[in-house]
Amino acid sequence: MPSPPITFVIPAYGQWPRTRACLESIAAHVPADQCEVVLVDDCSPDGTVQEASLLGPVLFGERFALLTSEKNRGFATAVNRGARHARGTQLFLLNNDTLLTSNPIPPCLDLLESDPDLAGVGPMLVYADGPDARIQHLGVAVAYGLKCVHLYALFPASHPVARRRRRLQVITAAALCMDRELFLAHGGLHEGFINGMEDIDLCARLAHAGYHFAVSPDAVVVHAEHASSGRFDKEAANDALLHRRAAGLLAPDMAALAAKDGYVLRLTPWLDPHLLPAPERLATLDAAATAEPDAIFLRLEDEPCWPLGYDRLEAAFRNNRDWSRALAAAVRRSAFLPSLDAFHAILELAQKAGDASRAEEASRRIHEIRRRLARPERLRETARNAMFQAREAEDAGLAGALRIWFAEASGTSRPDYGR
The missing domain is CATH 1.25.40.10 (Tetratricopeptide repeat domain)
Known part of the structure; x- marks a missing residue:
């Protein structure tokens, strides 16, 4: 059997109904000659192995492989194992809590092949299909340090921001298309992370090596975000590991990305980033x-x-x-x-x-x-470090947001939202 152009690598731990729906959506929307499917079961406590061993061959025939484990080793290990087993020249990493509503392969591959500096491309992820769909993932923006946020999360999927193509430093691995050899050559996902932040670490390493990422607005996948149990059990340890491994590898880009769409970056008193329309747009909205x-x-x-x-x-x-x-x-x-x-x-x-x-x-x-x-000194230290990073990167948008933050922290009781 000839090697397929792309391999879906799907890690699974329990939640068989979601995995079944994910597999069925691939079979419904992706032609047989375009892919193979590698399902990596991470010692599921339910009937995933038994059910998948029956359903997989029915849906995909010889293009289906089921890898099992006698111990739950986590998301990163499962993905890496699936990537090593894959025969496709391209990988399509896919969470088992996703649903395909169309074929995402052509638009992702077209975008990936159009730019040699792209390490990976992902589809736009939405919370649900239909005219009222909301954006879950359109790429990850770096506000400062390693403070990463989903860009335009919860905006309507029909909003103009969803159509813009951007060069990004980070995208999610919940749905990620990239060259198999490139993935393996850079070590895949670091297996020290426990079900979180592996994708930020991978993207940071590749961004530091000169690569970029992108999201194709022409590929849309439904994602039931955070459906896995225990998703945040190791959040503190993962965050600490990420800072040890990736500190200094990412540059702030949220302010610059937002400015291209007519937004300015602002920071809450506790230094969480958010966006506002640019002053002219805000004045127009208020007047009307x-x-x-x-x-x-x-x-x-x-x-x-x-x-x-x-x-x-x-x-x-x-x-x-x-x-x-x-x-x-x-x-x-x-x-x-x-x-x-x-x-x-x-x-x-x-x-x-x-x-x-x-x-x-x-x-x-x-x-x-x-x-x-209650820890103002810690916040001020974080803000000072962010200001240093903004000046090093010549990021006027971040520097401006921080100047407003320092002014408000020194006595202003209510933010003026830039007006």
Whole structure:
């Protein structure tokens, strides 16, 4: 049997219904001559091995391989094992909590082959399919240091930012197409990480070697983010390992990437990054603002980072004592414009709406923010290091955000959001 052009490498640990759906979506959308599938079971506690051994050959015939393990060795080890077993010249790393809704191979390969400096290409990941789809992953931006965030997460998938092609330093390995030999030559995923940050480490090493990454807006995959149990159990250890291995390998790029789309970088008092429309755009939005909730909601679809829009929307629902819709507006605001005020509003409105789960989550978030704010010297040291990095990289956008942060930290009680 001739080698296929691409091998899907899918690590799995339990959650057989998700794995089955993922495999069936590949079979439904990818022609048989374009791929093989290597499923790497990491000692699943359910019936994954038995079920996959029956379903895989039915869906893919000889193009299916099932690798099993007698011990759960983690995501990185499973992916590396699958990559070594693959026969395709290209790998397509794919989480088992994903669903293909079309064939992502041609657009990913076309983009990868169009630029020799690209180490890898990923599809745009969305939370759900359909006209109301929201972006889960459009690439990872580096705010400062190793502070990485998903660029434009929760924006409508139909938003213009989703169509722009960008050179990136980091993308997720939840869906990543790259040359097999390049992957193996750079050591694959570092197996010291436990189910987290392996992809940032890999991308940082390749970015330091002169490569870039990209996301193809013409390839879309549904991703049930964080569906795996215990996803964050080793977060602190993974973060420490990443800092030991990758400190200094990535340059800040969030401000520059955002500026190309008409946004400016801002930082919360606890130094989490977020975006605002550029001042001219913000002034235009504010000047045209109404008090009519439906009109405001539509405008927030066009501009999810509009502060006054959330003020007006939440106020309208509060005036009508529509606590559930006011809560939804406050939650949405917090996703794009995080602040202590936003989380206190969520707590208050969740209590009025009788949403105990949301109230508990808001309380937890408030506690975590206060814990971080209780260490002002640590925050100032982080900000000083970020300012040094901004000057070294000649990153005016990051430097400007930090100057605003220092000014607010020295006495301003409320951020002015750049106005």
